[in-house]
Amino acid sequence: MLTRREFAASLLGVAGAALLAAAPSRADTPSLNDLARRSGRVFGAAMRADQLAAEPALRKAAAAECGMLTPEIHLKWNSIENRKGSIWYEPVDQLVAFAARNGQKVYGHALLWEQSTPDWALRELKARRNWRLVSDHFERVLGRYGETIEVWDVVNEPIDTQGGRQGLRRNTFHRVFGPGYIAHALETARHYAPRARLMLNDYSFEYDNHVEADRRKTFLRLVADLKGRGVPLDGVGLQAHLDLGKGPLKRPVIAPFMQALADMGLEIYITELDVKERDYRATPQTRDARVADEVARYLDIALDQKAVKGVTTWGLSDRHSWLRIERGDRIDRKRYGNPAPNRGLPYDAAMQPKPMHQALAQAFSGGLT
Numbered sequence: 399m400l401t402r403r404e405f406a407a408s409l410l411g412v413a414g415a416a417l418l419a420a421a422p423s424r425a426d427t428p429s430l431n432d433l434a435r436r437s438g439r440v441f442g443a444a445m446r447a448d449q450l451a452a453e454p455a456l457r458k459a460a461a462a463e464c465g466m467l468t469p470e471i472h473l474k475w476n477s478i479e480n481r482k483g484s485i486w487y488e489p490v491d492q493l494v495a496f497a498a499r500n501g502q503k504v505y506g507h508a509l510l511w512e513q514s515t516p517d518w519a520l521r522e523l524k525a526r527r528n529w530r531l532v533s534d535h536f537e538r539v540l541g542r543y544g545e546t547i548e549v550w551d552v553v554n555e556p557i558d559t560q561g562g563r564q565g566l567r568r569n570t571f572h573r574v575f576g577p578g579y580i581a582h583a584l585e586t587a588r589h590y591a592p593r594a595r596l597m598l599n600d601y602s603f604e605y606d607n608h609v610e611a612d613r614r615k616t617f618l619r620l621v622a623d624l625k626g627r628g629v630p631l632d633g634v635g636l637q638a639h640l641d642l643g644k645g646p647l648k649r650p651v652i653a654p655f656m657q658a659l660a661d662m663g664l665e666i667y668i669t670e671l672d673v674k675e676r677d678y679r680a681t682p683q684t685r686d687a688r689v690a691d692e693v694a695r696y697l698d699i700a701l702d703q704k705a706v707k708g709v710t711t712w713g714l715s716d717r718h719s720w721l722r723i724e725r726g727d728r729i730d731r732k733r734y735g736n737p738a739p740n741r742g743l744p745y746d747a748a749m750q751p752k753p754m755h756q757a758l759a760q761a762f763s764g765g766l767t
């Protein structure tokens with residue numbers, strides 16, 4: 399069977415495809431979300447209200463390109479209630495209002511994540527071992543946003559096949575409530591948001607290595623167990639933080655994993671797409687081409703799966719990417735200067751679209767733009 403890109407290329411011929419790829423963008427060029435919508439999908443990006451407020455170019459791109467926005471931090475417990483009892487909805491409300499003005503949906507990220515749980519709550523959970531703490535938080539957030547926001551990451555990053563227990567991360571929730579905390583969280587979310595679609599969101603499912611193979615297997619086992627017991631789970635978020643240091647993406651690895659999820663009746667969102675470069679010893683043009691190729695390769699596989707309902711990048715601009723240049727990365731300052739920032743998002747730090755933008759556009763068009 400031809401892949402989507404091969405099919406497009408076969409229609410156009412190589413020269414035609416190159417011409418189209420080189421066509422300058424025009425004012426009436428469809429946005430990424432326009433293109434995603436043609437196949438019944440949505441394109442989104444993670445955003446912060448403060449960055450939107452401060453940067454007109456970011457605001458313009460977010461409004462134009464996206465059909466959905468994910469609050470990058472504002473819905474997290476340590477943003478909503480960093481100090482016990484002092485509740486801060488303002489940045490969420492700003493983002494929700496921005497989305498409403500632009501006809502965009504909001505993706506609910508994330509109700510329960512150890513790393514974004516405030517210290518006071520972790521302390522109280524350990525001391526009191528009382529689920530009420532979690533359910534009060536869910537009640538508050540879902541009571542306010544459970545109708546406007548249709549899809550929620552209920553538990554974020556529950557898998558840990560290396561240091562975990564039977565594949566589940568040994569976080570405070572697991573320690574205090576046992577492995578049943580995941581089902582419990584989903585049931586609690588269903589109680590306070592009966593119409594919302596409830597998801598588990600996790601990372602490192604893409605590459606052909608032992609760790610990620612274990613993670614895929616464990617995630618499928620967890621999800622199958624929850625579905626088998628009738629726990630309210632509607633879908634999964636696959637973060638898709640791609641990494642150029644992890645070897646080629648392979649269809650026979652990714653496609654069956656996604657198919658297994660789809661076969662369980664789950665919807666799939668690609669929730670945090672970006673690309674970590676690792677080897678920075680190249681010109682920006684070469685780096686951008688590598689990033690774009692990785693995204694093209696991933697989406698070529700992912701968008702063949704009908705259960706994939708949307709693709710969200712973890713930000714729009716490299717300027718705000720969480721990805722940092724790390725110890726162990728390969729750099730050559732003498733030849734290429736300072737490599738920062740990582741160039742793994744569709745717009746560069748000056749808000750110019752890069753080849754990754756084109757790769758997204760082409761992927762949503764089935765290879766044709």
Ligand code: 9MR
Binds near residue numbers: 637
């Ligand atoms: O990008 C987010 C960063 O700005 C926050 O400081 C951090 C902690 O809240 O979360 C980052 O987003 C993470 C997401 O919520 C879950 N998957 C991994 C993301 C990158 O760390």
